[in-house]
Amino acid sequence: MRRISASGKMISCPNSPQFCSIEPNLWNCSRINSGVDSNKALARLHDLKIMLETKATDLIVKNGAVVGVKAMGKNGPVEVTATKGVVIATGGFGSNVKYRQKVNTGIWKEAKLDERIGCSNISVAAQGDGLIMAEKAGAELIGLADIQVHPNGTPGTGLMLDIKTSGRNRLFINTNGDRFVNEGAARDVLSKAVFAQPGQTYWLVQNHLRYPDENAIDLLSGRTMHDMLEQGRVKKAKDLEELSEMTGMPLDHLKASIEEYNRAARHEVQADKFGFRATHTDDRPMTEGPWYFAKKVPTIHHTMGGIRIDTNAHVLNAKGQWIKGLYAAGETTGGVHGENRLGGNAVADLMVFGRTAGRNAASAK
Numbered sequence: 001m002r003r004i005s006a007s008g009k010m011i012s013c014p015n016s017p018q019f020c021s022i023e024p025n026l027w028n029c030s031r032i033n034s035g036v037d038s039n040k041a042l043a044r045l046h047d048l049k050i051m052l053e054t055k056a057t058d059l060i061v062k063n064g065a066v067v068g069v070k071a072m073g074k075n076g077p078v079e080v081t082a083t084k085g086v087v088i089a090t091g092g093f094g095s096n097v098k099y100r101q102k103v104n105t106g107i108w109k110e111a112k113l114d115e116r117i118g119c120s121n122i123s124v125a126a127q128g129d130g131l132i133m134a135e136k137a138g139a140e141l142i143g144l145a146d147i148q149v150h151p152n153g154t155p156g157t158g159l160m161l162d163i164k165t166s167g168r169n170r171l172f173i174n175t176n177g178d179r180f181v182n183e184g185a186a187r188d189v190l191s192k193a194v195f196a197q198p199g200q201t202y203w204l205v206q207n208h209l210r211y212p213d214e215n216a217i218d219l220l221s222g223r224t225m226h227d228m229l230e231q232g233r234v235k236k237a238k239d240l241e242e243l244s245e246m247t248g249m250p251l252d253h254l255k256a257s258i259e260e261y262n263r264a265a266r267h268e269v270q271a272d273k274f275g276f277r278a279t280h281t282d283d284r285p286m287t288e289g290p291w292y293f294a295k296k297v298p299t300i301h302h303t304m305g306g307i308r309i310d311t312n313a314h315v316l317n318a319k320g321q322w323i324k325g326l327y328a329a330g331e332t333t334g335g336v337h338g339e340n341r342l343g344g345n346a347v348a349d350l351m352v353f354g355r356t357a358g359r360n361a362a363s364a365k
């Protein structure tokens, strides 16, 4: 984005373009357009042609080298000849239920990642098309069982909408009104704990500490609490009695759960029975309403496995040899993050390897 701005071709909005493909319904129009605009600006800069609504279906291989792509466009099949190389950047496979079940032999093998589990990516993306095309062209796929599950899914879709599970002063409470995990734990620990709860779901409960002003924009979701309430995906209760009535969580359990957390937040105990420690300056006892709450479920968030590449973004076969003309970058690749990606590192991954792949392809003879 900075490079486009520096070139004098300003774009309308400084928000991250990568989100456009993953959650268009979450971001407002100016943000969606910023992704498309930035791509268009880049295309103008480098004299590129962008083919929207065109699905790549196959790589064209000649004498062991990748020399083009077959695709299905709005008006029928398309073939693109690649004189310098093809870069696969089609994202992960989290939305492809059959594929993820086939490779689910790792830490989630007991969880059954079937159609009842959603995905935080929109479903037309993240189908693993790039992996499938690359494998057909001889690429090795690695680490496919390394799937990241996030506890912040919206029931039904798995999209990560509205109030977030990240940050402080938010409680995970099951439908019996009981806390069941240290809310500060890692995503996989939280998700595993949710899978063990009745209905594999929980109420995410926050209060005015997190949302002191209903009209302020929540930086994590890009929405105001006022909007979230109006759309009905987050609910509000004035006190614990009302919260209990609205959710069906027994009041005595609810009160005991919150008090358990508050004892740690008040530093009366070093850690509560789940291991929660109030070590952050933002950790405060949650005593007063209004309370804000939403039901959440685990969702497939990131697939760490994929196409094997080297540090030049070359796609490799099982012998570690480069498949000439083929590069890959981003979530379609495997092995960059090990078994579990740290939050924030996907953007670093796609920026570094996207640039490397593009540069190497552009300078190919």
Ligand SMILES: Cc1cc2nc3c(=O)[nH]c(=O)nc-3n(C[C@H](O)[C@H](O)[C@H](O)COP(=O)(O)OP(=O)(O)OC[C@H]3O[C@@H](n4cnc5c(N)ncnc54)[C@H](O)[C@@H]3O)c2cc1C
Residues within 6 Å of the ligand: 018, 019, 021, 022, 023, 054, 055, 056, 057, 089, 090, 091, 092, 120, 121, 124, 125, 126, 127, 129, 130, 160, 301, 302, 329, 330, 331, 332, 343, 344, 345, 346, 347, 348, 350
């Ligand atoms: C809700 C959410 C929040 C996230 N937050 C963060 C964060 O804060 N920090 C961070 O580092 N990471 C975050 N991630 C992860 C990160 O955004 C993704 O890993 C990253 O966007 C992957 O980038 P990519 O370019 O490899 O793939 P994608 O962004 O998935 O883009 C792939 C593109 O290829 C297209 N495509 C797929 N198949 C085909 C085909 N056959 N033909 C043509 N086009 C195709 C897709 O439509 C899509 O536009 C988040 C992910 C989600 C879902």
